Amino acid sequence: MTDEPRHFLDVDDVSPTELETILERAEAYKRAQHAGEDHEDLDGQTLGMIFQKPSTRTRVSFETGMTQLGGHAVFLGEDDIQLGRGEPLKDTSRTLSRYVDAVMARVFKHGNMEVLAEYSSVPVVNGLTDDAHPCQTLADLLTIREQEGGFEDVSAAWIGDGNNVAQSFAIGAALTDIDLTVATPEGYGIDDAVLERARDLGGDPTTTHDPVEAATDADIIYTDVWISMGQEDERDVRMTDFEGFQISTDLLEHTADASVMHCLPAHRGEEITGDVIESDRSVVFDQAENRLHAQKALLSWLLE
Numbered sequence: 001m002t003d004e005p006r007h008f009l010d011v012d013d014v015s016p017t018e019l020e021t022i023l024e025r026a027e028a029y030k031r032a033q034h035a036g037e038d039h040e041d042l043d044g045q046t047l048g049m050i051f052q053k054p055s056t057r058t059r060v061s062f063e064t065g066m067t068q069l070g071g072h073a074v075f076l077g078e079d080d081i082q083l084g085r086g087e088p089l090k091d092t093s094r095t096l097s098r099y100v101d102a103v104m105a106r107v108f109k110h111g112n113m114e115v116l117a118e119y120s121s122v123p124v125v126n127g128l129t130d131d132a133h134p135c136q137t138l139a140d141l142l143t144i145r146e147q148e149g150g151f152e153d154v155s156a157a158w159i160g161d162g163n164n165v166a167q168s169f170a171i172g173a174a175l176t177d178i179d180l181t182v183a184t185p186e187g188y189g190i191d192d193a194v195l196e197r198a199r200d201l202g203g204d205p206t207t208t209h210d211p212v213e214a215a216t217d218a219d220i221i222y223t224d225v226w227i228s229m230g231q232e233d234e235r236d237v238r239m240t241d242f243e244g245f246q247i248s249t250d251l252l253e254h255t256a257d258a259s260v261m262h263c264l265p266a267h268r269g270e271e272i273t274g275d276v277i278e279s280d281r282s283v284v285f286d287q288a289e290n291r292l293h294a295q296k297a298l299l300s301w302l303l304e
């Protein structure tokens with residue numbers, strides 16, 4: 001590859017028009033896959049998948065997606081490759097670039113994702129860092145469009161931790177003009193720099209510490225775990241700090257018949273009750289399925 005590759009480290013690595021193209025392609029892939037039609041647009045291509053943290057959805061949707069596109073994916077758990085024994089990321093990146101057509105990675109520090117991208121001559125896709133989860137946002141936007149018929153006049157409430165999923169969702173909401181309110185306990189808000197990026201993109205996220213204020217009249221209620229991967233030591237303090245932020249049927253009374261979203265895995269009885277997850281308001285498994293279609297669209301768009 002001679003041209004600089006496009007990377008996808010967060011949602012605003014694509015323009016609103018490019019995002020629309022990717023979402024439309026995802027819808028086409030979803031229709032094709034449900035109809036059993038061939039769509040082997042990445043015939044013979046290989047995706048390397050680096051994982052420093054566990055995964056169910058990201059791993060399986062990327063691997064299955066590559067197979068459905070006629071390509072192949074290689075799972076590279078940190079401890080299965082020399083990275084786990086200290087080989088520098090920049091060497092790992094340059095080596096993988098000589099073999100594979102794209103790299104997807106799940107790492108702790110966002111800066112490490114940037115190193116991978118800097119040294120890669122093939123597209124690098126962020127499969128989650130401590131700061132961002134943009135592939136999740138692509139699936140979320142696809143799900144919201146299915147539920148609401150578009151993004152116009154859609155209001156969404158993020159309730160819980162202002163974490164990686166929240167931060168990428170805030171960027172995605174800004175790019176699609178979704179009206180977003182973010183309710184977090186004090187000290188757990190979205191980073192100021194991310195809010196500023198969202199505003200620069202034309203978004204106007206409201207922040208509050210009141211979950212009821214956020215939920216009132218919302219079309220979408222979105223939450224995620226209170227303890228993300230790598231934060232296990234903070235469990236006790238977080239369980240106290242997040243009291244009152246649980247998504248329950250009582251909280252949903254304040255909404256406009258909202259759809260409930262969660263990126264999964266969910267911790268029933270913590271950030272969300274079991275009955276809400278199992279209710280007909282819940283679209284969490286549509287979100288999970290849409291990871292597959294959205295990422296296939298992203299990969300084929302990055303590699304064309």
Ligand code: CP
Pocket residue numbers: 054055056057058059128136263264265
């Ligand atoms: N939502 C999500 O990324 O799930 P996994 O951790 O299972 O990949």
Ligand code: NVA
Pocket residue numbers: 128163164165224225227228229263264265
């Ligand atoms: N915020 C969660 C998302 C898991 C998909 C975490 O980082 O663990």
